[in-house]
Amino acid sequence: MSRQIRAGLLSAGLLFSLGCGAASACNAPPPAVIDIDANSYYTDSHHSIIDPARKARNEAATKPVNDYLEVVARAASNYQAKQDRGEAQCALAWLASWADHKAMLGKMTTEQSFYTRKWTLAGLALSYARVKPAATPAQQESIEGWFKALADGTIEHSEAHKGNRNNHYYWEGLAVAAAGAVTHEERHLAWGRKVFDHAMGQVADDGSLPLEMARASRALSYHSFSAAPLVMLASVLNVQSPKLDKLVKFTLDGTADPAIIQKMNGFAQEHVGTDVPGWAVIHARHAGKPVAPANGKRNWNARMGGDLNLPNPLEHPAAN
Structure with missing residues (x-):
């Protein structure tokens, strides 16, 4: 067994033991993270070359936030799959604890800090959708009030930010719309629709995203990273778009043959594997197509609510 695989298994086991699971009682929630002090780690103008030391920092x-999200997403997905009320109670206790302490509503020191917060909000809102039916009125009030505050903060930062409207904007749209869907806040849903419409306006005729093509050797990676929130956003909003279909096809074609993108931007693409990305099952569900996870693998993304093979309650699968 390789060192990397062994480390991954140990990490997964630690997260399981720290949080919720059928094999152990739910532990107390970790201290709420109020301020986030993250940092950028790319060294070139294309944001494609990573400085290992800065990445490690x-x-x-961000580990406390990421670990927290992982545990909540795991418990929420387990509850939806197995209807084990203990899993729901664990996820809700962790959510309510951070909500009561106004987690992630303090100082964001850098753009990377805001990135971490929006990714986390997206995952938490989608996870909460899985366990909301089991929440008490007090838990709903606390958690949903927290989500609204985080969504408002995301909008405020996004509207003030002067940077490119690239993949980060799409994740902001998903975070705000997911929060809006689970709290029934129409203005947050409307803002998410604005982001989606803007993103569709950026998709070129060939299905590519110019701002992501500019990421040199990571262009393929960032097309996939962009498609992920957009396919979920489309399903949450229950909208269909030929432009999104083009983006999905372009990204899947590039995954199967990275030379397609290399010929377009002149950079050999970072290896991402040839398996169909997990987010593709969301697009397939919403489009009414058969869903078959690649090679039988579990499709997991905590930032998208955990188990992608398990339809999120906020999704709108097409009628078969």
Whole structure:
């Protein structure tokens, strides 16, 4: 067994033991993270070359938030799959604890800090949708009030930010719309629709995203990273778009043959594997197509609510 695989298994086991699971009682929630002090780690103008030391610092700074999200997403997905009320109670206790302490509503020191917060909000809102039926009125009030505050903060930062409206904007749209869908806040849903419409306006005729093509050797990776929130956003909003279909096809074609993108931007693409990305099952469900996870693998993304093979209650699968 390789060192990397062994480390991954140990990490997964630690997360399981720290949080919720059928094999152990739910532990107390970790201290709420109020301020996030993350940092950028790319060294070139294309944001394609990583400085390992800076990357390690960022991972250490964001680990408490990422670990928290992982545990909540795992418990919420387990509850939806197995209807084990203990899993729901664990996820809700963790959510309510951070909500009561106004987690992630403090100082965001850098753009990377805001990135971490929006990714986390997206995952938490989608996870909460899985367990909301089991929440008490007090838990709903606390958690949903927290989500609204985080969504408002995301909008405020996004509207003030002067940077490119690239993949980060799409994740902001998903975070705000997911929060809006689970709290029934129409203005947040409307803002998410605005982001989606803007994103569709950026999709070229060939299905590519110019701002992501500019990421040099990571263009393929960032097309996939962009498609992920957009396919979920489309399903949450229950909208269909030929432009989104083009983006999905372009990204899947590039995954199968990265030379397609290399010929377009002149950079050999970072290896991402040839398996169909997990987010593709969301697009397939919403489009009414058969869903078959690649090679039988579990499709997991905590930022998208955990188990992608398990339809999220906020999704709108097409009628078969």
